[in-house]
Amino acid sequence: MRSFSRPRFRIADSTQQVVGGFLLAGPFVVTEEVWVLATDMSLLQSLSTVVIVFAIGYATLYKAADRDPEDEVEVGGIPARFISLMLVSYGAVAILTLAFGAPGTFLADLSGLDRLVVTLKAISVGAVFSVVGAATADSVF
Template sequence: MKFRRPPRFRLADSAQQVVGGFLLAGPFVVTEEVWDLATNMSLLQALITICLVAVIGYATLYKADTTRDPDVERDVAGVPIRFLSLLCVSFGSVLILALLFDAPDTFLETNQLSAEGLLVTFKAVSVGSVFSVVGAATADSVFSK
């Protein structure tokens, strides 16, 4: 019986995730419709969207790519580092671009630092992350071979 070593998570994998995450996050950060959706979403809908991002990311990393086994990867508190990195990149890329492009001030009628502005930005980031996670996970899976 021949044992295969699981692919190690490297800094290059995070870099690939960042490229994919930013690539697909950009168009959604600067779309007024996303900010309108976020304004009208409930907090529960945003939290469910965040769960959807996690499910999409996990499925892409570990179910679509059968060469990876989350049980043998390095982890933090039982959560694979690759998956944690993916989530940080997915949400982080959207947040960074939103702030860099000044999207909250552009699309919100309220002050972005008010409680309402922060909540809408949180919800907009959750929406944009649905697309960012697809790019980040795909880039990680395609280029890690």
């Protein structure tokens, strides 16, 4: 009897991640509350959002979707699908942040390093939602 398994990670999977990641990232990039939160976030809070993104991504790809990370192509010991998911999750938010000019709009009173730090914090907040869309799109389609 022939066994049917999921196809290995392909470019189409990254494309699905991009669609899902951008879909859920957009609203959070242009929401003033995200930028206010980012302004007041501590380093510990910012790092906790990174942990949350990684945990959601891993859980969605390998627990909810019942994939085995050992079956994936690896880059430096990390599954390529997971690396792609992280790049898409943060990248979608970063691209939209710059494309919409959000830092200039929401952080007009800040300059230089302060603006960069708050922008990175806002990207970390948006990535929490972007990873949900990206991982779900990869797992469902």
